[in-house]
Amino acid sequence: MSRLGPIVTLAAGAVLVAGLGVASVVSAPAAERTAAGVEETAQAQETQEARQEAPEEAQEEAQQEAQEPAETPTFEEPEEVVPEKADYAGRVKGNGGLIAISIRKGKAVGYFCDGRVETWFKGDASDPDLELTGLGKGKASVTAEIEDGKAAGQVRIGSKKWTFVAATAKKPSGLYRASAIVRGATLRAGWIVVRNPGGGYTQVGAASQDGEPVEIPQLDAGNPTEPVTVNGTTVTPEDVDGFIEEMQ
Amino acid sequence: MTAIHHRHEARGSVSLLVPFLLGAVVMVGLGVYGRVHTPTGFAVGVAGFSAALPMKVWLTTGAAVLALVQVVSALSMWGKLGVRIPDAVHRWSGRLAFLLTIPVAFHCLYALGLQYDVPRVLIHSFLGCFFYGVFTMKMLALRKESTPGWTLPVIGGLAFTALVGLWLTSSFWFFTAVGLKV
Numbered sequence: 513m514s515r516l517g518p519i520v521t522l523a524a525g526a527v528l529v530a531g532l533g534v535a536s537v538v539s540a541p542a543a544e545r546t547a548a549g550v551e552e553t554a555q556a557q558e559t560q561e562a563r564q565e566a567p568e569e570a571q572e573e574a575q576q577e578a579q580e581p582a583e584t585p586t587f588e589e590p591e592e593v594v595p596e597k598a599d600y601a602g603r604v605k606g607n608g609g610l611i612a613i614s615i616r617k618g619k620a621v622g623y624f625c626d627g628r629v630e631t632w633f634k635g636d637a638s639d640p641d642l643e644l645t646g647l648g649k650g651k652a653s654v655t656a657e658i659e660d661g662k663a664a665g666q667v668r669i670g671s672k673k674w675t676f677v678a679a680t681a682k683k684p685s686g687l688y689r690a691s692a693i694v695r696g697a698t699l700r701a702g703w704i705v706v707r708n709p710g711g712g713y714t715q716v717g718a719a720s721q722d723g724e725p726v727e728i729p730q731l732d733a734g735n736p737t738e739p740v741t742v743n744g745t746t747v748t749p750e751d752v753d754g755f756i757e758e759m760q
Numbered sequence: 761m762t763a764i765h766h767r768h769e770a771r772g773s774v775s776l777l778v779p780f781l782l783g784a785v786v787m788v789g790l791g792v793y794g795r796v797h798t799p800t801g802f803a804v805g806v807a808g809f810s811a812a813l814p815m816k817v818w819l820t821t822g823a824a825v826l827a828l829v830q831v832v833s834a835l836s837m838w839g840k841l842g843v844r845i846p847d848a849v850h851r852w853s854g855r856l857a858f859l860l861t862i863p864v865a866f867h868c869l870y871a872l873g874l875q876y877d878v879p880r881v882l883i884h885s886f887l888g889c890f891f892y893g894v895f896t897m898k899m900l901a902l903r904k905e906s907t908p909g910w911t912l913p914v915i916g917g918l919a920f921t922a923l924v925g926l927w928l929t930s931s932f933w934f935f936t937a938v939g940l941k942v
Contacts, residue, residue, distance in 0.1 A: 519899070528863070532803065532805070536802070628798075727881070
């Protein structure tokens, strides 16, 4: 038997991992790539200081992009109105998660998810400066400014905060939610679908049954309201028009 | 004679030290990576499936079937079957099984991370890390001349058991909870 055989096998596995890694990094959009960089620095040192510094660095970069163009027009066009109906979805800088904000007739809902942590938000949308509060147990909020077809702002979860710029989302991009009562247990799932600049979609979601996280299936990106099975129960994901009433 | 035999045994076990340590490094390394790195919720995988989960479910099933081939061909190698299956069958079914698991594990660790919210996920996470540790140890042990006789059956058996456990906590769960979706 060739003495090198087993080494070649292991090496082939390593090469395959490297190939998948490169392909995944390349096909993940720019925001996620910067996120990975920041994440590494943040996690190299587990101290809390380090954890707080890194998002702030990311935030400084983001402020130049997000807030510079945002501030001036607010003063010049004070009568800017919030659209009756709008959907925004985008990436949160520095943590690999997605955020979606939707506005319907003066009410706003938001959802942040990174596949592990998820938070729903809601608030008033009478003013272009949105302030949404988290619906979960922990302290969480979203502040965002609606302007030029974008929602740009900050999401805070616990003691951490990140910035984001969410562009107008056209279906199938956007926010989806499913809920059901299964033998007395409340099953909830949320998904955000975002179109990649290079084509295709990125989606992230989370589901829980009575507050316990459960595995979440991927939505069919072409047809996200197709029924899916969450923890053994078939549910139909609803778009914002379908669930906004329930949220109020 | 006994003394010499004894010495040989001892030396044999020592020769497993490096494979064991490297296997342990792989196992712990994967686990730590899966916990420390923020899951992306997204990873490149094998085309031709409707979504990431069906892809993983079927690749894992393929690997589990090849794992059965592994056990049968290994039994033949050790003369337990009375039939001689060519060595290449064992070697290549193993390689293929290992390569089939890579896109699956990559998605698990890169997109989802190591989690332990529910028992199934906890068992799956730990078995996954354990499997690659054991597999690494087996590959490295194969190259050693003087390993004890139990080495390959035991490590191979552990790899097989881990893979079956992984299949039960992923594909079998998916088939029963979701269905036979491609």
